[in-house]
Amino acid sequence: MLRTRFVVFALFMVLSCFIVFPVYASWVQSFQRGDWTICLPDHWKANAGQYSGEALWIYNETLTNFVGYYANIKIESIDTWVTSWLPWDSSACKDLYVWHEFQGENTNIKVGINVVAHADLWGLIGKKQVYGCILINSTEYTFTWGIPSFLGSQNYVQVWVTKANNSEVNIKIYHYPNLLENPTLLEDTTINVGSQWFSHVAIKRYVRHDQYGGWTSRNDGKFEAYLVEENFAFTPQQFPEHKTFGENIWDAFIRGLINLVKPIPEWIRNGLNILYDSFKFITSLFGMFFNIAFTLLPLLVPIFILWFLSCSADCIDQGSFTPLAEMFYTIIDFVRGVIQTIANLLHAIWDIITFWS
Numbered sequence: 001m002l003r004t005r006f007v008v009f010a011l012f013m014v015l016s017c018f019i020v021f022p023v024y025a026s027w028v029q030s031f032q033r034g035d036w037t038i039c040l041p042d043h044w045k046a047n048a049g050q051y052s053g054e055a056l057w058i059y060n061e062t063l064t065n066f067v068g069y070y071a072n073i074k075i076e077s078i079d080t081w082v083t084s085w086l087p088w089d090s091s092a093c094k095d096l097y098v099w100h101e102f103q104g105e106n107t108n109i110k111v112g113i114n115v116v117a118h119a120d121l122w123g124l125i126g127k128k129q130v131y132g133c134i135l136i137n138s139t140e141y142t143f144t145w146g147i148p149s150f151l152g153s154q155n156y157v158q159v160w161v162t163k164a165n166n167s168e169v170n171i172k173i174y175h176y177p178n179l180l181e182n183p184t185l186l187e188d189t190t191i192n193v194g195s196q197w198f199s200h201v202a203i204k205r206y207v208r209h210d211q212y213g214g215w216t217s218r219n220d221g222k223f224e225a226y227l228v229e230e231n232f233a234f235t236p237q238q239f240p241e242h243k244t245f246g247e248n249i250w251d252a253f254i255r256g257l258i259n260l261v262k263p264i265p266e267w268i269r270n271g272l273n274i275l276y277d278s279f280k281f282i283t284s285l286f287g288m289f290f291n292i293a294f295t296l297l298p299l300l301v302p303i304f305i306l307w308f309l310s311c312s313a314d315c316i317d318q319g320s321f322t323p324l325a326e327m328f329y330t331i332i333d334f335v336r337g338v339i340q341t342i343a344n345l346l347h348a349i350w351d352i353i354t355f356w357s
Contacts, residue, residue, distance in 0.1 A: 096114070112143055
């Protein structure tokens, strides 16, 4: 009997060397409520029929010399659909909120993201977006919505909380619709917190999901997201180069078009993604062309002056205005050609868009 117990104990010790048990030594859960499939400090998931839930974790180490915090969250999936055919139940909405709270001396900062999937007209149209939000000295996790960013094929949301100087903290929220594009800057705020704030910072993480719908039915939805990376002593060498205003408008138009027509077949969606990548390549070529043109513009002025003087000399020599007239006709033809090329390109893009509508 004693020998058997010894063998079992020895086998358990050997197996424990090879089995890795998940341990979250730094995050302590304060509470968990509602419906969850997975509810961990770094992994959150709810399936169909799990309508709402919330959870709070507290980081059990107070940061005594705060320099920065970084979190990279991957939105694996989020979907919603209509389960009722009643006229007043024609819409559905699935919301995911992830908050990080930073409490220092006299100042509380809450940094949140909201990922939302929305379906309307019984699922005929829909959209998927992500928002950022920053609250100062707020007692509740009350989200205020700003400018959204449409979800892409692979979605990462990054939270950057960094020490700007001895009395200010800078907060940035980036959304990467995929890893090949520059991110969209959702929020960028600098807050004066005072020098003592950095010497005692406590951190909390609050996650919530909700399902909304029509008057008599919440309809249904699901989501999954997880924390890819976090750093409690984050000091960035440089910030990412985010998209310009024009790029954001272009992305909103194209991704809004793709999100709008939800039930189309997968092969058509893949075709739209290919078209989107092609449009991005064309616009990047246009951007490169205009950058070169603006760079060469100061050189064109003396060239134009020399050309004008040369044509003027030819006019005097020939006793005719023909050289100057030919010069201006050449310039007009060039400008007309550029305008016609841009118009043809825009017309081709519009034909492609109307083809899918």
